[in-house]
Amino acid sequence: xxxxxxxxxxxxxxxxxxxxxxxxxxxxxxxxxxxxxxxxxxxxxxxxxxxxxxxxxxxxxxxxxxxxxxxxxxxxxxxxxxxxxxxxxxxxxxxxxxxxxxxxxxxxxxxxxxxxxxxxxxxxxxxxxxxxxxxxxxxxxxxxxxxxxxxxxxxxxxxxxxxxxxxxxxxxxxxxxxxxxxxxxxxxxxxxxxxxxxxxxxxxxxxxxxxxxxxxxxxxxxxx
Amino acid sequence: xxxxxxxxxxxxxxxxxxxxxxxxxxxxxxxxxxxxxxxxxxxxxxxxxxxxxxxxxxxxxxxxxxxxxxxxxxxxxxxxxxxxxxxxxxxxxxxxxxxxxxxxxxxxxxxxxx
Numbered sequence: 001x002x003x004x005x006x007x008x009x010x011x012x013x014x015x016x017x018x019x020x021x022x023x024x025x026x027x028x029x030x031x032x033x034x035x036x037x038x039x040x041x042x043x044x045x046x047x048x049x050x051x052x053x054x055x056x057x058x059x060x061x062x063x064x065x066x067x068x069x070x071x072x073x074x075x076x077x078x079x080x081x082x083x084x085x086x087x088x089x090x091x092x093x094x095x096x097x098x099x100x101x102x103x104x105x106x107x108x109x110x111x112x113x114x115x116x117x118x119x120x121x122x123x124x125x126x127x128x129x130x131x132x133x134x135x136x137x138x139x140x141x142x143x144x145x146x147x148x149x150x151x152x153x154x155x156x157x158x159x160x161x162x163x164x165x166x167x168x169x170x171x172x173x174x175x176x177x178x179x180x181x182x183x184x185x186x187x188x189x190x191x192x193x194x195x196x197x198x199x200x201x202x203x204x205x206x207x208x209x210x211x212x213x214x215x216x217x218x219x220x221x222x223x224x
Numbered sequence: 225x226x227x228x229x230x231x232x233x234x235x236x237x238x239x240x241x242x243x244x245x246x247x248x249x250x251x252x253x254x255x256x257x258x259x260x261x262x263x264x265x266x267x268x269x270x271x272x273x274x275x276x277x278x279x280x281x282x283x284x285x286x287x288x289x290x291x292x293x294x295x296x297x298x299x300x301x302x303x304x305x306x307x308x309x310x311x312x313x314x315x316x317x318x319x320x321x322x323x324x325x326x327x328x329x330x331x332x333x334x335x336x337x338x
Contacts, residue, residue: 007268007301014273015297049277160264160277168246175243178235185228192225 006035010042018057022064029068031075031120036065037151037173038166044155045162062148069112069123069140076127104131105139112143113150117177262320267301267313270294274319280326288322289315 012020021043028036043061046052100107104126111119126136151169155162265274271294275282285291291303304315 004268007266007299010268011270011297011299014270049273051273051276161261163264163266164246164250168243168250171239171242171246174239175236178232178237178239180232181228182232182236185225185230185232188225189229 006038009034009039013039013043013046014051017052018060021052021057022060025061025065026068029065029070029072029119029123031068031072031123035170037116037147037169040148040151041155041158041162041166041169044152044157045159046155047152048156048159058148058152062144065144066137066141069119069144070133070137072120072123073127073133073136073140076124077130078127079124080128080130100125100129100131104129105135108136108139109143109146112140113147114176115173115180116147117173118180262323265300265316265320265323267304267316268299270297270299271303274300274323278323278327280323284326285319285322288325289318291315 009020009024013024021039024034024039025036028034028039040061043052043057047054047057107122108126111122123136123140125131154165154169158165262278269277271282271285271291274280275285286293290307292306294303300315300319304311304313308314
């Protein structure tokens with residue numbers, strides 16, 4: 001009896017091809033913790049072995065994962081509108097919004113490929129902070145295209161030995177995520193030690209929503 | 225923030241060791257000949273997949289291991305559950321042996337999995 005859920009996915013992809021691959025990508029983009037990177041590597045290998053047709057699999061899977069990311073962005077937007085003011089009005093929240101406004105594109109792009117374990121939280125933060133959907137979609141599509149090219153390309157190159165590279169990439173991704181967490185912790189520790197966490201002053205940027213004078217009703221109606 | 229640093233350190237150590245082991249395994253695989261690597265066969269694989277990967281006729285595999293005609297989505301683990309539920313891994317090992325036997329009697333191309 002196969003113990004690992006991802007092994008069932010692999011069997012279904014072999015048996016039923018592109019629609020199953022696309023469905024997995026969609027659900028993964030929405031936020032369910034599926035082994036999407038492993039599946040993309042395997043899909044590359046399956047294309048090499050002729051078990052999956054590239055002309056249908058690649059565009060379907062790409063569109064599905066972007067659609068899933070967009071849905072989780074909308075979930076973040078829906079949640080953000082309903083969070084209590086004591087959270088969204090706090091200094092920490094406003095600072096996070098400000099950082100995301102300035103660096104959000106890079107964060108979205110990197111979390112599709114190198115830091116893929118942080119992709120769904122990034123989608124939710126993007127949505128809840130009011131980050132413009134068109135900009136999110138642009139960086140999301142760019143990042144996902146790179147992710148498919150890198151991971152799928154490695155699976156294609158390794159062929160039937162794809163599991164070896166998959167294990168390495170999964171662990172390497174965890175290592176990168178750990179380094180990112182360590183870096184963020186160290187950054188805040190240094191700031192605290194220097195005593196230099198600033199409060200927003202009147203007249204300065206006080207968060208993405210205020211900066212763009214966005215209210216939730218306008219954005220929700222137009223973009224989700 | 226101390227929690228972040230502790231969590232980051234724990235992740236780096238845990239995944240750092242795993243990455244190292246995976247990397248050494250990759251280097252070992254590079255040195256092994258690509259052909260006849262039946263140790264890559266897993267329970268999630270289907271008969272048609274193995275037949276294509278190792279270029280061994282599906283009928284040969286089914287006959288060698290006395291397998292019933294598989295359903296489209298039936299993998300080796302499902303077949304094992306059907307014919308030998310008390311012998312975990314029986315079908316996988318049987319398929320490996322069948323492929324080795326076939327490749328001994330058919331040494332000419334293809335050399336092994338793609």
